Amino acid sequence: MNRNALLFGGVALLYVLTGFFQSWNTALAIFNMGLISAVMALGVNIQWGYAGLFNVGIMGFVALGGLATVLVSAPPVGEAWAAGGLRILIALVVGAGTVLAGVLTFKRMTPGRARNLAVIGIFVVGFVLYRTLFDPARDAIEAVNPSVSGFLGGANLPILIAWPVGGLIAAGAAWLIGKTALGLRSDYLAIATLGIAEIIIAVMKNEDWMARGVKNVVGLPRPVPYEVDLQESTTFVERAVGLGLDPAAASSLWVKILYAGLFAAVLLALIWLTQMALNSPWGRMMRAIRDNETAAEAMGKDVTRRHLQIFVIGSAICGMAGAMMTTLDGQLTPGTYQPLRFTFLIWVMVIVGGSGNNWGSVLGGFLIWWLWIQVEPIGGAIMNVVTLPLPDGSGLKEHLLDSVQHIRLLTMGVVLLLVLRFSPRGLIPEK
């Protein structure tokens, strides 16, 4: 325990030093994303550490959480709903009905040529019907004032509701994936999740009627007050001046602290829940399955079902973290979801922190996120020294200085490989 306290203290010191040497604003900004990263790492740790499931589609689940914030909190666009809202809903129902009918026909009919023809027929007819309903409705919605809206908008509910909703949407996607890929060879889940993540991003980039695609949804409502309002409130300004702070800087700090409070509440609740789960009979069963599937199966445990359960729970946590992140950003920008940043970086956090240990994942989340942000300035400084002997304006020097931003990929890869090799149990190993 002593060692763990020391590790957490060390990471806290990194943030405090950032506060002193750069600015408290920066330190808090990194800390907020660190909290969200820790939640993501917890979700992945549940899947990998408890059950040994290898999910490389975290980005997709995070993005679904982001989508949830728009669907829940954005004000509805009445004109767009009038133009084609109902029609698009009917089209989606027809699409879902087609898939359901196809699956049911496949399950109910006896195998043979008749069944194959029936299933293909259902899909062809359903697809044509879906497109004839969907296309005009989509065009009508996207034609409504395309420069500022052109989408259906959301439910205009408080944005905090989006967090659990994001979790639910991610859980639904995870259920679909888990149903197909779990119970097969272990790398199949990896490949399937890699694929679904790319497709979720492609859908979010291209379906403008849903959340404006790459045109982004900006100005989402916030669960905390705006800086401008704080600066105009006399009580806040008086208090800030009383503390000897500039009101503008203080308002920005105060907003970040409020966010940090919200995120920390979620993180603490999740740690408490996951620790309870880990030490319950359910957690012991999960570890038994992870360590020896055959033995667990012989004891009457339904391995595939438990795997599906844990895969859904872990993905839901990632979805919730995604919703939190979009809330913090105040905008949904599908173009910024990069697998290296949202999938593999989270993996580095889990492995470095210590897979199977919730505290380890949290520590890894804070540490690696800090590193991810700070490697660039540090790398830049090193590169400046390295390129010092080169003449100014030489092509090589410029190229090397430009490449600094890619060095963090390299650093993360090297960190992952080193930890995997020399300390596979991570900084805080599983008990």
Add this chain to the structure above:
Amino acid sequence: MDLLNAFVALLNFVIVPATAYGSQLALGALGVTLIYGILRFSNFAHGDTMAFGAMVTILFTWLFQAIGISIQPLPTALVALPFGIAVTAAMMLLTDRWIYRFYREQKAKPIILVMASLGVMFVLNGVVRVIIGPGEQRFNDGERFIIRARDFKEMTGLSEGLAFKTSQGITIVVTILAVAVLFWFLNRTRTGKSMRAYSDNEDLALLSGIDPEKVVRVTWILAAILATTAGVLYGLDKAFKPFTYFQLLLPIFASAIVGGLGNPLGAIAGGYIIAFSEVTLTYAWKKVATYVLPDSMAPDGLVQLLSTDYKYAVSFTILVIVLIFKPYGIFRGKAV
């Protein structure tokens, strides 16, 4: 005449591009499948290995262009390719020595090797971006077309043109050569036979005195040859951009799994299945339909089943269907 025009349009927009793309996927999937067969893990770094190989080849191409070596009308990249392969093979042997061998000796679970390959992917991705940058590079300097659309129209008098790019021709020829040599190697040579024996039954192969480290080394070299070739051909045909190579991972894995992981023949078939499905489902059939159908039935829309942005969804859907109905692929691969 209309039918002929329809056929030429089909050839021009579907069959020729899909064949070239399928060949590139097949070469990539062969590398993945070989590594899976021998080392028994899915190598997630394969896409970035392709990018690395293509990058080295591009650097050599630039060098040769600078000192004035060229083989017009063919692209200089073909001369640079062997050098690219050599560097990539050396890089892969080094990664095996520094990273994968440790886990092999420990008999670690395949999933740990997959994770290590993720780390390698990160590093390679970073190296490629640091060296050549994340932007798009064009390095095809040869004659661009074997047949130009306009010449074809004049020659045949058809209203539809057929363009056959040099890069497509090279892709198809090189793929046929590479596959022929690979199968000759696997089926006829001593080393190739020992590789197949090792892949079929590791213990038995070890008992009969096959040196596992040699088999592994040869596998990495073969994978380097295939990955570099695939990467360079893809770059010649489209353009070189590090991120697209990462995205190729999904169709490549889909190809290898559809054909049956670990089965070289399956990887080739899978590559073409994925490529043809992708191209046919995202092609706008309006032109072909207008020629074939009578005027009264000519379509108004584009008759495009899926927007091209969803091409990865096609490989994914095929992958899911195969996973549900035939988890070991069409040509029964191996299970671990």
